[in-house]
Amino acid sequence: MRYQDAGVDRDQADKLIELIKKLNPKGGAQIGPFAALYDLSKILKDYREPLLVSSTDGIGTKTRIAVEYGKLDGLGQDLVAMNVNDLVCLGAKPLFFLDYYATAQLDLEVSKAIFTELVKACDEAGCALIGGETAQLPDLFVRADDFELVGFVVGIVERSRIPDPERVEPGDVLMGIASSGPHCNGFSLIRKIREREKLDLRKIYAEVGERPLGELLLAPMPIYSNVVLKLWEKFSVKGAAHITGGGIAGNLVRALNDRVDAVVQKGLWPIPKLFRALQDWGDVPEDELWEVFNMGLGFIVLVPKEQAETVLKFLESRGQRAYRVGEIVKGAGIVVFV
Numbered sequence: 001m002r003y004q005d006a007g008v009d010r011d012q013a014d015k016l017i018e019l020i021k022k023l024n025p026k027g028g029a030q031i032g033p034f035a036a037l038y039d040l041s042k043i044l045k046d047y048r049e050p051l052l053v054s055s056t057d058g059i060g061t062k063t064r065i066a067v068e069y070g071k072l073d074g075l076g077q078d079l080v081a082m083n084v085n086d087l088v089c090l091g092a093k094p095l096f097f098l099d100y101y102a103t104a105q106l107d108l109e110v111s112k113a114i115f116t117e118l119v120k121a122c123d124e125a126g127c128a129l130i131g132g133e134t135a136q137l138p139d140l141f142v143r144a145d146d147f148e149l150v151g152f153v154v155g156i157v158e159r160s161r162i163p164d165p166e167r168v169e170p171g172d173v174l175m176g177i178a179s180s181g182p183h184c185n186g187f188s189l190i191r192k193i194r195e196r197e198k199l200d201l202r203k204i205y206a207e208v209g210e211r212p213l214g215e216l217l218l219a220p221m222p223i224y225s226n227v228v229l230k231l232w233e234k235f236s237v238k239g240a241a242h243i244t245g246g247g248i249a250g251n252l253v254r255a256l257n258d259r260v261d262a263v264v265q266k267g268l269w270p271i272p273k274l275f276r277a278l279q280d281w282g283d284v285p286e287d288e289l290w291e292v293f294n295m296g297l298g299f300i301v302l303v304p305k306e307q308a309e310t311v312l313k314f315l316e317s318r319g320q321r322a323y324r325v326g327e328i329v330k331g332a333g334i335v336v337f338v
Contacts, residue, residue, distance in 0.1 A: 015108060017134075019108065019111065019112060019115065020115050020119075020129075020132075035131070036096070036098070036130040036131035037130075038095060038096050038128075038130060038154075040156075043095070043156060047156065047158050048158065048159075048160075049158060049159035049160065050156050050157070050158065050159075051156070051157050051158075051159055051162070052154055052155070052156055053087055053090050053092035053154070053155045053156065053157050054087075054152070054153065054154045054155075055083050055084075055086040055087050055152075055153050055155075056083065056150065056151065056152045056153075057082040057083050057086060057150070057151060057244075058079070058082070058100075058148065058149055058150035058151065058184075059075060059078045059079055059082060059149050059184040060184055060185075060187055060188070061187045061188050061191060062075070062078065062184050062187045062217075062218070063075065063146075063147055063148065063149060064146075064187075064191060065187060065190070065191065065201070065214065065217050065218060066218055067145050067146075068201060068214075069201045069202070069214035069217075069218060071214065071215075071218050072110060072113040072114055073113050073114075073116070073117050074117065074218055074219070074220035075113075075114050075117065075118075075149060075220075076114050076115060076116065076117030076118030076119070076120070076121050077117050077118075077120070077121040077124075077220040077221065077223065078149075078183070078184050078220050078221050079099065079118060079121070079149050079150075079151045080097060080118060080121035080122055080124075080125055080127075080151065080153075080223065081121065081125075081183075081220070081221035081222060081223045081224070081225075082151065082183075082184055082221065082244070083097070083151045083152070083153040084097075084125045084127065084153055084155075084223060084225040085221070085223065085224045085225055085228075085242040085298075085299065086242050086244075087153055087155045087225065088224065088225040088228045088229055088232075088240065088242075089163075089240040089241060089242050089254075089255075090157055090162055090163065091157050091158075091161040091162060091163060091229075091232045091237070091240075092155035092156060092157035093126065093155050093156055093157065093229060094125050094126060094127035094153050094154075094155040094225060095127055095128070095153075095154050095155050095156055096127055096128045096129075096130045096153070096154055097122050097125075097127050097128065097129050097130070097151060097152070097153045098129070098130065098131045098132045098133075098151070098152045098153075099118065099129070099132035099133070099149065099150070099151050099152070100132060100133050100135070100148075100149070100150040100151070100152070101114070101132065101133070101134045101135070101147065101148075101149055102134075102135040102136075102137050102140075102147060102148045102150075103134075103135070103136060103137070103141070103146065103147035103148075104136070104137065104138050104140075104141035104143065104144050104145070104146045104147070105136070105138060105144045105145070106134070106136050107145070110145075110147070114149070117220075121223060124223050124226070125223050125225055125226065126225075126226065127153060127155075161232060163237065163238060163239045163240065163255065165239060165254075165255055165256055165257040166257050167238050167239075168238050168239055168255065168256055168257055168260055168302055168328055169260065169328065170260060170328055170329050170330050171304075171305045171327065171328065172238055172302050172303065172304055172305065172327065172328040173302070173303055173304070173305050173308040173324060173326075173327050173328075174252075174262060174264065174300055174301075174302060174324070174325045174326040174327060174328070175300065175301050175302075175303055175308065175311050175312060175315070175322060175323070175324060175325070176268075176269055176297040176299070176300050176322065176323045176324075176325040177222075177224060177227075177297065177298055177299040177300070177301075177315060177320050177321070177322050178269070178296060178297065178298065178320070178321035178322070178323070179221075179222075179243070179272075179294045179296055179297055179298030180219040180220065180221060180222055180298070181216055181217065181218075181219040181272065181274060182217060182274070182275075182293055182294070183221040183244065183294060183298060184221060184244070185244050185245045185292065185293065185294065186245075186292040186293050187217075189278075189282065189284070189292060190217065190278060192282070193278055193281050193282035193284075196282070197281045197282070199213060199281065200213065201213050201214030201217070202214060205277065207273060207276070207277040207280070208273045208274045208277045209273055209274075216274050217274075221298065222298060224242070224298060224299045227315065227318045227320060228240060228299065228301065230314075230318070231301060231303075231311065231314070231315075234314065235303055235307050235310070235311055235314075236303065236304050236307060237301050237302065237303055238255075238302040238303065238304070239255030239256075239301070239302040240255065240299070240300065240301045240302070241254060241255050241299070241300045241301075242298075242299055243294040243297050243298055243299060243300065244294070245292075246291065247290050247291045247292060247293060247294065247295065248264060248290065248294065248295065248297060248300070248335065249264075249290065249291065249334075249335040249337070250291065251300075252264070252300055252335050253333065253334065253335050255300075255302055256328075256333045256334075256335075257333060258332060258333035259330065259331070259332075259333070260328050260329065260330060260331050260333065261328070261329050261330070261331025261332065261333070261334050261335070261336050262302075262326060262327075262328055262334075262335045262336070263326045263327055263328070263329055263336050263337075263338055264325055264326040264335060264336065264337050264338070265325060265326050265337075265338055266337055266338070268323055268324060268325045268326070269296055269297060269323040269325055270296060271295050271296045272295075272296050275289060275293050275295055275296070278293075290337070297323075297325065300325065302328065305327075308324060312324060
């Protein structure tokens with residue numbers, strides 16, 4: 001018996017490594033050895049007190065929707081965005097990225113679709129894909145086309161730029177940047193709703209607009225890191241929150257101290273029809289909807305009141321749909337919706 005008889009194809013794994021090298025000319029030379037190297041010498045001269053910052057995240061069961069709909073090309077961007085958008089909450093610039101790709105059966109066409117976009121997304125975010133891990137795990141996945149994507153990113157930040165929640169004070173303003181859809185969160189609930197209601201991914205539902213349901217669910221997460229890094233450079237950003245699992249409240253609370261509350265005004269930005277449709281289809285309670293999904297905001301920054309309008313104009317000039325969504329008041333470190 002050979003390894004391939006147990007479901008692991010070593011030849012395909014070697015071909016994938018070569019494919020990634022070809023797709024990734026900037027970081028491909030690092031892929032293949034036991035570990036990857038990154039030269040910090042040219043970067044460190046620009047910092048007085050540099051700190052390395054790391055983050056890891058995955059895209060979860062959104063992969064199942066992508067496989068069923070037959071659209072995988074947005075997943076690479078999702079993976080990069082999930083990580084670099086977390087990193088920039090600390091004002092950090094991403095340096096390099098690594099991936100973990102686990103699958104039941106290695107398919108080079110599927111892998112090519114994923115890694116082509118992953119490399120492009122790394123380039124957009126200003127970081128290099130310098131390594132990762134591919135695992136064939138036929139006994140851990142139910143279906144042959146199942147796979148999991150996880151990413152790891154390392155960045156750098158000047159110590160003085162790291163946000164301090166103690167600086168957040170009454171009068172500061174919450175600026176929200178629009179999301180593109182559910183991003184990578186809540187898909188176990190979405191899939192359950194779809195299964196129960198027998199929703200067709202290829203159908204256009206009047207409740208959600210003029211695009212098939214699958215297109216709306218698979219819209220890739222924007223890479224906010226570039227524009228938010230510019231905010232850190234140009235304005236007095238006091239805090240930031242990447243709105244992922246846990247919704248607005250679960251993420252924004254991390255930017256607060258225990259003497260202030262964040263008051264979010266629900267009517268100040270448009271909530272995508274998709275979220276309301278999911279609520280109706282799944283009979284999802286209102287509080288659950290807000291705790292699971294981003295409800296139309298993918299990122300929030302906290303800025304001084306006197307800079308709010310300038311920040312808004314700056315974000316709009318960079319192609320972002322941005323909104324003033326609330327303010328900071330005296331409180332006890334919680335997020336309040338009104």
